Amino acid sequence: xxxxxxxxxxxxxxxxxxxxxxxxxxxxxxxxxxxxxxxxxxxxxxxxxxxxxxxxxxxxxxxxxxxxxxxxxxxxxxxxxxxxxxxxxxxxxxxxxxxxxxxxxxxxxxxxxxxxxxxxxxxxxxxxxxxxxxxxxxxxxxxxxxxxxxxxxxxxxxxxxxxxxxxxxxxxxxxxxxxxxxxxxxxxxxxxxxxxxxxxxxxxxxxxxxxxxxxxxxxxxxxxxxxxxxxxxxxxxxxxxxxxxxxxxxxxxxxxxxxxxxxxxxxxxxxxxxxxxxxxxxxxxxxxxxxxxxxxxxxxxxxxxxxxxxxxxxxxxxxxxxxxxxxxxxxxxxxxxxxxxxxxxxxxxxxxxxxxxxxxxxxxxxxxxxxxxxxxxxxxxxxxxxxxxxxxxxxxxxxxxxxxxxxxxxxxxxxxxxxxxxxxxxxxxxxxxxxxxxxxxxxxxxxxxxxxxxxxxxxxxxxxxxxxxx
Numbered sequence: 001x002x003x004x005x006x007x008x009x010x011x012x013x014x015x016x017x018x019x020x021x022x023x024x025x026x027x028x029x030x031x032x033x034x035x036x037x038x039x040x041x042x043x044x045x046x047x048x049x050x051x052x053x054x055x056x057x058x059x060x061x062x063x064x065x066x067x068x069x070x071x072x073x074x075x076x077x078x079x080x081x082x083x084x085x086x087x088x089x090x091x092x093x094x095x096x097x098x099x100x101x102x103x104x105x106x107x108x109x110x111x112x113x114x115x116x117x118x119x120x121x122x123x124x125x126x127x128x129x130x131x132x133x134x135x136x137x138x139x140x141x142x143x144x145x146x147x148x149x150x151x152x153x154x155x156x157x158x159x160x161x162x163x164x165x166x167x168x169x170x171x172x173x174x175x176x177x178x179x180x181x182x183x184x185x186x187x188x189x190x191x192x193x194x195x196x197x198x199x200x201x202x203x204x205x206x207x208x209x210x211x212x213x214x215x216x217x218x219x220x221x222x223x224x225x226x227x228x229x230x231x232x233x234x235x236x237x238x239x240x241x242x243x244x245x246x247x248x249x250x251x252x253x254x255x256x257x258x259x260x261x262x263x264x265x266x267x268x269x270x271x272x273x274x275x276x277x278x279x280x281x282x283x284x285x286x287x288x289x290x291x292x293x294x295x296x297x298x299x300x301x302x303x304x305x306x307x308x309x310x311x312x313x314x315x316x317x318x319x320x321x322x323x324x325x326x327x328x329x330x331x332x333x334x335x336x337x338x339x340x341x342x343x344x345x346x347x348x349x350x351x352x353x354x355x356x357x358x359x360x361x362x363x364x365x366x367x368x369x370x371x372x373x374x375x376x377x378x379x380x381x382x383x384x385x386x387x388x389x390x391x392x393x394x395x396x397x398x399x400x401x402x403x404x405x406x407x408x409x410x411x412x413x414x415x416x417x418x419x420x421x422x423x424x425x426x427x428x429x430x431x432x433x434x435x436x437x438x439x440x441x442x443x444x445x446x447x448x449x450x451x452x453x454x455x456x457x458x459x460x461x462x463x464x465x466x467x468x469x470x
Contacts, residue, residue, distance in 0.1 A: 026070065026071050026072065026073060026102075031066075031067070031068055031072060031136045031137065031139055032067075032136075032139050032141050033064050033065065033066060033067075033072075033074060033103075033134045033136060033141045034064070034065040034066075034067050034141075035062065035063075035064055035065075035134070035141055035143045036062045036063040036064070036065070036108075037062045037143060038143060038144065039143065039144045039145075039146060040060050040062060040113060040143060040144070040145050040146070041146045041147070042057050042058075042060065042115050042145075042146065042147035042148075043147070043148065044125050044147075044148040044149075044150050045057050045115055045117055045147050045148065045149055045150065046117075046149075046150055046151075046152045046172070046174055046196070046229065047117045047118055047119045047120060047149045047150060047151050047152065048116060048117065048118055048119065049152075049154040049156075049174075049176070050119070053116070054154075054176060054198075055116075055174075055198075055229065056114055056115070056116045057114050057115040057116070057147070058114075058230075059112055059113065059114050060112075060113040060114075061110055061111065061112055061113070062110070062111050062113070062143070063108040063109065063110050063111070064076075064090075064103075064108060064109050064110075064111060064134055064141075065106070065107070065108040066103040066104065066105065066106065066107055066108070067106065068105060068106075069105045069106065070105055071102055071103065071104055071105060072102070072103050072136050073100045073101065073102055073103075073136070074100075074101050074102075074103055074109075074134055074135065074136050075097075075098065075099045075100060075101070075134075075135045075136075076088070076090055076095065076097070076098040076101065076111075076132060076133065076134050076135070077095075077096065077097045077098075077132070077133045077135070078095055078096040078097070078130060078131070078132060078133075079130050079131040079132075079133065080096070080130045081096055081097070082096050084096055084130050085115055085116055085117045085118065085128055085130070085147075085149075086113060086114070086115050086130050086132075086145050087113070087114045087115070087116065088111055088112065088113055088132060089111070089112040090109055090110070090111050090112075091109045091110065111132065113132075113145065115128075115145070115147045117147060117149035118149075119149075119151050120149050120151060121151065122151065123151070123170035123171060124150075124170065125148035125149060125150040126148065126149050126150075127146065127147075127148055128146070128147050128148070128149050129144065129145065129146050130144075130145045131143060131144050131145060132145065150171075150172065151171050152171055152172045152173065152174040152196075153166075153168065153171055153172070153173045153174065154174050154176060155173065155174070155175050155176065155179050156175075156176040156177055157176070157177040157178060157179075157204075158175075158179045158180070159179070159180050159182055160179055160180065160181050160182070160185065160187045161185070162182075162184075162185040162186060162212075163185075163186050163188075164185075164186075164187050164188070165187075165188045165189075165190065166188070166189045166190065166193050166195075167189075167190040167193065168193065169191075169192035169193060169194075169222070172193075172194040172195065172196055173193065173194070173195045173196070174195075174196045174197070174198075174229060175195065175196070175197040175198065175206070175207070175208070175242075176198045177198065177201070177204060177206055178197075178204065178205050178206055178207055178208065178209055178243070179208055179209070180209045180210075180211065181208070181209065181210045181211060181212040181213070181214050181251070182211050182212055183211040183212055183250060184212055185211075185212035185213070186212060186213045186215070187210075187212065187213070187214050187215070188215045188216075188217065189215070189216045189217070189224055190217050190224075191217060191218050191219040191222035191223075191224065191257070192218075192219075192222035192223075192224070193224050193225075194224075194225050195224070195225065195226045195227075196227060196228065196229040196230075197226070197227075197228060197229060197241075197242035197243070198228075198229050198242065199228065199229070199241060199242065200240065200241075200242060200243055200264060205243045205246065206242050206243045207242050207243035207244050207245060207246060207263065208226075208244075208245045208246070209246050209248060210245065210246065210247045210248060210251035210252075210253060211248050211249075211250055211251050212251065212252075213251075213252050213253065214245075214247070214251070214252070214253040214254075214255075215253065215254050215255075216253075216254070216255040216256060216257075216258045217256055217257075218255075218256055218257030218258050218284075219257055220257060220284075220455065220456030221456075222257075223257045223258065223259055224255075224257065224258045224259070225258075225259045225261070226245065226258065226259065226260045226261070226263075227241070227242075227259075227260075227261045227262045228241020228242045228261075228262040228263075229241070229242070235262070236261065236262070236289075237289050237311075237429060238262060238289065239262060239263070239264070239289050239290055239291035239312075239313060239336070239338055240262070240263075240264050240291035241262040241263070242262065242263055242264070243263060243264055243265070244260070244263035244264055244265040244266050244267060244268065244290070245260065245263075245266070245267045245268075246265075246267075246268050246269075247267070247268065247269035247270065247279065247280060247300075248270060249270050249271040250271070251269070251270075251279070252273065252279050252280065253269075253279075253280050253281070254280075254281045254283075255267075255280075255281070255282050255283070255285050256282075256283045256284055256285070257283070257284045257285070257456075258282075258284075258285045258286075259285070259286045259287075259288075260285070260286070260287045260288075260290075260294075261286070261287075261288050261289045261290075262289050262290070263290050263291070264290065264291045264292050265290060265291075265292050265293045265294075265296055266287035266288075266290045266293065266294045266295060266309075266312070267280070267282075267287060267294070267295050267296070268293075268295075268296040268297075268298070269296070269297055269298070269300045269302065270298045270299070270300060271298070271299055271300060272299055272300060272301050272323065272324070273300075273301045277301075278301045278302055278303040278324075278326070279300055279301045279302070280297075280300065280301070280302045280303070281302075281303050281304075282302070282303070282304040282305070282307050283304075283305050283306060283307070284305075284306045284307070284452075284453075284454045284455070284456065285304070285306075285307045285308070285454075286307070286308045286310075286454070287307070287308070287309050287310075288308065288309075288310045288311050288312075288429060289311050289312075289336065289429070290311070290312040290313065291312070291313045291338060292312065292313050292314050292315070293312050293313075293314055293315040293316070293317075293318055294309040294310070294312045294315065294316045294317065295309055295315075295316070295317045295318070296315065296317075296318045296320065297317075297318070297319050297320065297323050297325060298320045298321055298323070299320070299321045299322050299323045299363050300323045300324075301323060301324045301325075302323070302324075302325050302326070303325075303326045303327075304326070304327050304328075304330055305327075305328045305329055305330070305450060306328075306329050306330070306450065306452070306453055306454040306467050307327075307330045307331075307454065307467055308330070308331045308333075308431055308454060308467045308468075309330065309331070309332045309333075310331065310332070310333045310334065310335075310336075310429065310431055311333070311334060311335060311336035311338070311429060312334060312336065312338070312345065313336065313338035313339040313341070314339055314341050314345065315345050315346070315347055316332040316333065316334050316345045316346055317332055317345075317346050317347070317348075318347045318348075319347070319348040319349065319365060319367065320349060320352070321349070321350065321351065321352045321361060321362070321363050322349075322350040322362070322363030322364050322365040322390070322391075323363070323365060323366075324365075324366045325348075325365075325366070325367050325368070325369075326368040327368070327369050327370070327372050328368075328370045328371055328372070328446055328450060329370075329371045329372060329443065329450050329453070329463070329465070329466060329467055330372040330373075330466070330467055331372065331373045331375075331421075331431050331466040331467040331468065332345065332346050332372065332373065332374045332375070332381075333373070333374075333375045333376060333421075333423065333426075333431055334376040334377075334381070335376060335377060335426045341378075342378075343380075343383040344376075344378060344380050344381040344382045344383035344402075344403075345376055345378075345381055345383075346374045346381060346382045346383070347382075347383040347384075347385075348365060348367055348382075348383075348384055348385075348386075348394075349365070349384070349385035349386065350362050350363055350364060350365040350385075350386050350387060350390050350391070350392050351385050351386065351387055351390075353385075359387065362387045362389070362390040363390060364390055364391035364392075364393075365386070365390075365391065365392050365393070366391070366393045366394075367393070367394045367395070367396070368394075368395045368396075369394070369395070369396045369397075369399055370395075370396075370397050370398055370399065370444065370446060371398050371399065371443040371444060371446065371450075371463070371465050371466075372399045372400075372465065372466060373399065373400045373421050373439055373465055373466040373467075374399065374400070374401050374402055374403070375400065375402050375421050375423075376402055378402070379402070379404050380402070380403055380404050380405050381401075381402035381403065382401065382402070382403045382405070384405075384409055386409075392409075394409050394410055396409070396410035396411075396414070396415060397410075397411075397414045397415065397444065398414065398415065398416075398442065398443060398444040398465070399415045399416065399465065400415070400416045400419045400421050400438060400439055400442075400465055400466075401415050401416070401417055401418070402418060403417060403418070404418070416438060416439075416442060416465075419438035419439075420437070420438050421433065421437050421438060421439045421465070421466065422434040422436050422437040422438065422439075423437075431466070431467070431468060432468045432470070433464060433466065433468055433469075433470040434470075435470065437464070437470065439464050439465035439466050440464045440465075440470050441460070441462045441463075441464060442462075442464065442465050443462065443463040443464060443465050445462075445463075450463065452469075453467060453468055453469035454467040454468055455468070457469050
């Protein structure tokens with residue numbers, strides 16, 4: 001039988017219409033939608049700063065599946081309605097209530113969830129619950145939302161008044177943008193305080209700027225912490241969450257039992273002190289998980305004892321354009337993989353060069369390094385750039401050094417070259433010493449004597465190298 005073109009077109013349109021009717025059939029009964037998660041947990045979130053939209057949580061994503069072989073019309077409602085601290089968006093439609101959303105056969109929609117908690121006027125994190133109800137016919141499927149809201153003291157782009165003291169150990173201090181310690185002012189943070197800082201921004205520094213005097217007085221049992229504004233464990237090892245602590249010229253500081261983590265540059269200090277005392281003193285401090293560097297001194301005067309500088313993208317320590325540096329019982333270790341660095345992570349130079357390597361300036365450098373550990377995966381973990389017409393003086397004794405360069409800046413016979421410190425668990429950022437460590441019982445007694453380690457543990461009569469006593 002010969003079909004005309006007109007008959008073929010009519011037949012095709014008829015089949016297409018029938019097929020569309022079959023696919024578009026709506027399921028009229030009650031059915032249970034399948035949630036990919038029965039509980040969505042946000043861990044701890046800072047409650048809202050009054051009168052602002054800061055902060056808001058990360059976005060959680062989960063799916064809702066139609067298990068029927070036909071289309072369904074589903075409605076979604078937040079249990080708390082328009083007053084819920086949770087915000088939903090399902091396939092581009094914002095809540096708190098979404099009605100008659102069509103979901104194809106065996107298909108899914110995606111739910112985007114955020115949380116913005118209001119102040120709860122308590123000292124400790126308070127649990128805030130809600131739920132999402134997905135309704136088809138007479139059947140309701142529910143997913144629980146849970147988050148801990150933590151009230152905080154907020155400082156947004158603030159100048160710190162003279163003699164300010166932070167000492168609240170119940171509520172954290174949250175810096176939005178930066179704070180400035182002005183010239184001739186004193187700022188003190190006492191034991192047990194937790195400080196969080198917002199994420200870096202292209203046009204401004206986020207962190208603590210110091211032109212005056214900054215003192216951090218932690219203790220063995222109540223350390224002071226500085227980190228990014230994500231108070232969850234998953235973010236604890238992530239770098240570049242905030243700028244860091246920056247001592248501008250004339251700024252001075254003493255930090256004891258302090259932990260500085262997740263910064264771009266943990267601590268940077270510029271210029272020498274006016275007298276003989278160090279511009280910056282660090283005792284029992286941990287500076288770790290920094291995107292670029294743990295500690296940078298630019299023609300500065302730094303003294304550090306019992307400190308850990310670890311897991312930074314490029315430098316655990318950089319002495320730039322000279323300066324005076326004294327390290328005793330410190331551990332410098334870089335195993336983060338944050339960057340594909342080629343040079344050693346412990347770098348000292350009395351020079352300033354342009355991008356083409358041309359010398360622009362040079363200033364005297366003095367380094368005193370004792371009873372410490374410099375370790376990492378590279379053959380050479382110490383980088384040196386010096387010019388001989390400017391003073392470059394080093395006293396390097398009784399250290400484990402990962403170093404194979406022929407240009408020695410120290411006496412190898414007074415150190416332990418390429419020995420194995422055998423840290424307890426590098427993957428978890430634990431740089432305590434294993435029982436088989438070559439650092440055990442190798443330190444020289446110093447004057448003044450170092451009697452405790454980074455954790456406040458009493459050192460043995462013949463101490464171990466590095467920040468941690470076994």
